[in-house]
Amino acid sequence: MFIPDRMYDTVYDIPDGYFTENGIKYLFVDIDNTLVPYENTSPTKENLMWFEKLKKLGITLLLVSNNGEERAKEYVKDVGYKYMADMKKPLIKRYKAFMKENGANKDNSMAIGDQIFTDIASAKRIGMKAVLVKPINDKKTAFFIFKRIMEKPFLAVYKSREKRRNKTKREGNI
Numbered sequence: 001m002f003i004p005d006r007m008y009d010t011v012y013d014i015p016d017g018y019f020t021e022n023g024i025k026y027l028f029v030d031i032d033n034t035l036v037p038y039e040n041t042s043p044t045k046e047n048l049m050w051f052e053k054l055k056k057l058g059i060t061l062l063l064v065s066n067n068g069e070e071r072a073k074e075y076v077k078d079v080g081y082k083y084m085a086d087m088k089k090p091l092i093k094r095y096k097a098f099m100k101e102n103g104a105n106k107d108n109s110m111a112i113g114d115q116i117f118t119d120i121a122s123a124k125r126i127g128m129k130a131v132l133v134k135p136i137n138d139k140k141t142a143f144f145i146f147k148r149i150m151e152k153p154f155l156a157v158y159k160s161r162e163k164r165r166n167k168t169k170r171e172g173n174i
């Protein structure tokens, strides 16, 4: 439940093929520290270019945030994407309602976020694919530092799986 399917440095590093080969039509993307740092109230130019690319791939973007309504509302103001704030990740009740409302299901959806215990855990509980990216700018509070330490063993499991995956690929057994 706490192991991402893939890890990348940033959302821009995720290859297009990873979406298309998995039949992804809906992408749930965390805002804070995944797309922009907390202090950014609106999307960056890179964000916008990436959103455009997703559209070309036929992917519907759904922005999610554990923070309040105001923050998400401000971020989407000029882009008009659907969003859901105050998600209470890793709880999935609101997630599921949001998916149903938008015609998404676990097989055609993927989540991207920077935190294992919220973004990844909620996606895995639902059963969809989950990609972990590096946080853009971590808050240096004791709570955040603690959370990052707690994530370490799960990242180690991911790394060993990745090693195995690459080995299988090299041996041509894929």
Ligand SMILES: [Mg+2]
Binding pocket: 030, 031, 032, 033, 034, 113, 114, 115
């Ligand atoms: Mg985040």
